[in-house]
């Protein structure tokens with residue numbers, strides 16, 4: 001058995017489940033995690049003046065889905081080129097489809113990382129996710145995003161600068177619903193794949209950010 005490599009984390013959950021907040025807390029806690037986020041990989045690619053870059057930009061502007069293998073290509077490239085031996089992978093927004101989960105497993109297996117990869121589902125209901133995405137607020141003064149979760153729901157003014165809080169819905173309800181549909185149609189299959197192998201760690205996401213994080217730490221100990 002080779003020397004044990006750092007732990008890796010795969011965060012799965014609906015839009016609005018709070019994956020991003022948990023990723024930040026995990027990074028702080030472990031110190032050696034490299035956060036890879038699907039959204040920024042796609043945004044970076046869309047800036048590139050390649051045939052693929054231009055195609056992805058078009059898909060992002062006009063809607064629609066990029067072809068099946070592109071997320072796998074981007075992720076495997078990131079892992080292959082950027083993850084050092086003493087660093088852990090913190091995967092946010094990937095894998096989302098069954099074929100992506102299988103591809104990631106093959107990669108992790110080759111790197112002797114599969115055993116120490118934690119697959120964490122931050123579980124929130126569809127209604128909760130919808131509410132969070134449509135009711136979250138932003139500070140008019142400093143731009144801080146106030147999630148629609150736990151005690152933040154009671155804030156009357158910004159807790160950093162006392163600025164006025166306004167609701168800012170970036171996405172139309174239809175766009176939010178189509179993201180939530182995607183989860184139902186695709187991501188659920190990927191979740192089942194991990195569940196069938198007994199590898200899924202399911203965390204109740206409908207509690208405060210701190211309590212979700214506490215539950216994650218408890219589950220991986």
Ligand SMILES: [Zn+2]
Pocket residue numbers: 139140141142143144158159160161162163
């Ligand atoms: Zn503020």
